[in-house]
Amino acid sequence: MSFVQIQCTRCKTMFRDRAGRLQDGYSRQCPCCEVVLFFADDAQHPFIKRAMRSARQARKEQREAEAIRIAAPPEPRAAPRSRSSSTGRARVHGRSE
Template sequence: MIDDKVKIKCTKCSQIFRERAQKIRNGFQTNCQHCNRLITFDTSSEDNNIRRALMSAKEVRMALEARPKEGSVAQV
């Protein structure tokens, strides 16, 4: 089973927390769970932690979409 959460490293406190990959998209905002800093996910951000989280979330979403559905398997 594929884990649908992505690790995010806060730039301010350097702590790592996790968020669902379906939520993390360009323009999404969340607060760090440790220091409560507002983190805005933007593809043009200079912060490597934000860009890394966006790329990881995109990869997880593509992997989840590519896997076959359990209920749609053809019966022979």
């Protein structure tokens, strides 16, 4: 999981948080001044905006990395095919002449 840098809007301290958590509606305390920072897609503060943007970018890169892994050809599954032999139909009947 990738981390993004967040800058506190009050004390300007830089700290890091997981990109996966940094989404609209997320909030966390600054480790330094303990102010609660709110993260929203429509945030006005440039520090919050920047953090949201880099989190989005980090998540996008991670999705792409996963997509590449998924796109790799899957292992072929050897399905055991049970062929019921049709030896029982060899009998000829109805020879009445």
